[in-house]
Amino acid sequence: MRLIERYLFRQLVGPTILATAALAALALLARSLSEFDILVEQRQTALIFAKMILLALPQLLNIIMPVALFVAALVALNRLHTEQEIVVCFAGGMSRWRVISPAMRLAVFAALISLALGLWAQPWSARLIRETAFDMKTDLASTLVRPGEFTEPGPGLTVYAQSIDRDNLIKNLFIHQEKPNGGSVTYTAREGVIAKRNDLPVLIMRKGSNQEFSSAGVLNYLSFEEYVFDLSTLFQSDELLHYKIADRYPHELFFPDMTQDWEQHNRVKMLAEGHSRLASPLYNIAMMAMALAAVIGGSFSRMGYGKRIAAVGAAAAVVRIMGFGVQAACDDQVWLNVMQYLVPIAATWWGLAQVFRQKIRRYVPIGGAQPLGGLS
Structure with a gap:
């Protein structure tokens, strides 16, 4: 990246980190309130309580990262455009792609992090949560x-x-x-x-x-x-630890053991979860493209871009809700899994189309001009 592109990238990274940290803190706080019975009713230690809360972070990050990226991009891009820094970039001869490339690089980087979380960190942490909960359930002292x-x-x-x-x-x-x-x-x-x-x-x-x-x-x-x-005669439990669909690694989701009855009955749901792990990172790119469309996709305005940002924000919310709805529908229909990819790809295409759309007039009308020789 050149100097100006590195500057634009830095202006986007800071708000993104702050927004992600703020939303993650709120999510962890809500999680801690829902898990408070670990301390009160099950009498577990504060270390177990903190472990259960922090292990939920990979899954929470996968949900909040697109939202944080969208909000941070709107804040940073709106400030840069209002202060005419982006206008200066265009005036200096930079193409639209060069202007938005730092934002798209950040979105791709966030998508790669989200992909790594979904493929490895999320199932690993979910399994630890399941194992810890199983240990608490079979804890003799609390039982x-x-x-x-x-x-x-x-x-x-x-x-x-x-x-x-x-x-x-x-x-x-x-x-x-x-x-x-x-x-x-x-x-x-x-x-x-x-x-x-x-x-x-x-x-x-x-x-x-x-x-x-x-x-x-x-x-x-x-x-x-x-x-x-x-106590051996009282606690002869034959209950086994069972990993749910969200706890499975990608190879277990796409290639289930068909000799197991449970995996045979839940094969469609496992495929839906596997495709969701691959498609969810695309929402980081989609949200960034829509944020770019909200600020750069229209003409420059000294009055701000409040209405345009509000409209695109509502559209972004609809896109994400559609994504959750499609994922739920895929639990029953395998062919719908393609929609898990089409929704974020379509949102990305729309956002970039707004950015690169330029209306060029072939003829420019001139006030009250008259052709030569028009005087009689």
């Missing part, structure tokens, strides 16, 4: 005990705990168990912790006692410093 509540994690078993600290140390624990032979046993302990011994889950209770009633009504009392309560 067995709820602070201040009586729970029944298994048949004939009642558990109560006063509180659980951040280290998953259970305070003032009460357990009542009904036995199949008609007897019952009650455990009380000042503290307890869930651990594994020989790869089996156990509850280690400390400084407590148990009272056991046999089926004959005989009471046995025992105090202990430490007692191990077997």
Whole structure:
């Protein structure tokens, strides 16, 4: 790039980074509010909470990057055009393509980043989110005990705990168990912790006692410093971790394992997701082309370009909504996948057509001029 092109490129990069950062911060804030139950109800650590929020960033960036690019381009281009810097470029002999090439280079760069996010970063982060959520779902401490509540994690078993600290140390624990032979046993302990011994889950209770009633009504009392309560019979879950369509890598979406029933039934949806990963980056180029059309696509105006920008902004919103609608429709019809590419390509063509459209008049009317010899 030449000096003037590098200058135009720098004027676009700054607002784009700021707009992307601002929208990403808002998206992460909204995500954190929706995931707040991780701290409150599931009693996970702040590190797990932050991990779940940050892992959503690749998917969020893919959504907000075209919007951020469009907004930033409108702001930067409108300022450059209002201050007549772009007019000076045209007056200096620069072609329209040379003037818009820094903006299009930025759009292509953003599209490549979006493509990399969609093909690799997004499925990688989505899988980590799924695995972390699965670990929380199968967390014995959160399943067995709820602070201040009586729970029944298994048949004939009642558990109560006063509180659980951040280290998953259970305070003032009460357990009542009904036995199949008609007897019952009650455990009380000042503290307890869930651990594994020989790869089996156990509850280690400390400084407590148990009272056991046999089926004959005989009471046995025992105090202990430490007692191990077997949990393996309560938590024999055969639930497996299953990756959803959004968690799959491109080769898994386009070439599913047809020996699996789930992948056979969802083959069309997987193809739609795969084509969406490839087509979504094109919206970065489409949004930039439409922003260029809003500012450079018409004649120069000292009064600003508010109406034109508003009209193109509405058109850009319609284009993006159409893209989401087409993606949803592709879940049922394979042939519609071509529309996922046609929508952003058509928007790009329209935007560039407005930029390069020049109305040249063959004849220029001159006031009240009369032909020579017109006087009689």
